[in-house]
Amino acid sequence: KCNDKRVSNKTKYYTFARTLPPATKVVKALISLLKEYRWSQFVMLSEKTKRFAQVAQAVKIFASHYKLSIIDEFTVPHNIVSHNITIVRNFIEHTFRKTRIYVILAPVEVQWDFVLTLRQFVNLEDYAIIAIDDDKFNGDTEMQPMRVPSPLANKVITHSHLQAFRAVLKITPTYPTDAQYKYFENRVKQRITQKPFCLPYHKDLFPHI
Known part of the structure; x- marks a missing residue:
């Protein structure tokens, strides 16, 4: 299930068989979505890890090719739940007046922090948040619940939480569908x-x- 793009080199890794696409492939879906809705500029937030750094680099390459503008970009440290949430808050304060489109390349924990903090500043109906993370759609059902971060797992998820995530569109790869x-x-x-x-x-x- 390795998603590192380097192992796509069949000359070097000729015994390797993928069951999931490389991490950068999902970027094509992101770019198609941005073009479809004519969202020509956006702000990008990514986790500072090798996996998400590869995706972020692919976003930059494709955005440049299709003349899409990354207004600003920011990285958050790995395992941000152990850090102060002011990291996310400072990012939002710095960017929410610049854009209506956010691209989040980070785990679900960062997505929750971001969305629940952003709603304190703006009306989320005016924003679109496109998220890419490590969750995979297993295809067993038509719908797959979004994972709740462990710090919130034992708390009551309110209607207000759910309403906030109406602004979020998650792009995720699927498992193989061959019978x-x-x-x-x-x-x-x-x-x-x-x-x-x-x-x-x-x-x-x-x-x-």
Whole structure:
């Protein structure tokens, strides 16, 4: 499930088979959305990690190619929940008058902090927030609930919270939809327990491989 774009090099990584697209592929969907609604400029917030840095770089390249303007950009540290929320607040104070379109390249924890802080400054009906994160649509149902960050998991999610997220559009890759994929997945799990891999079976680990 590696999403690093470098392993797309089949000359070097000829034994590698993807079951998920590289992280940068989702950027094409983002650019198509911006062009469809003629949103020619936006502000970008990304997490300062290798995974999201790759996506941010791809956004810059595609935006330049299609003549879309990144008005401002900002990064937040990894695991921002352990930092002061003023990082997000300062970013919003600096940018909310510049744009009506935000692109968020960060985990769901950052998205929650951002949306719930932004609503303190503006009417979210006037804004569009496009989010890209690590969540994947599993395709088992027509809808998939948005993950709630652990600090909020034990709190009551109110109607006000839900209303705030009406301004958010999440772009996420899907798992393979081929009917034979589950068969392939099970064969792989069986094979990796054998030589030369010899991966020990763990009932809690294997469902997530």
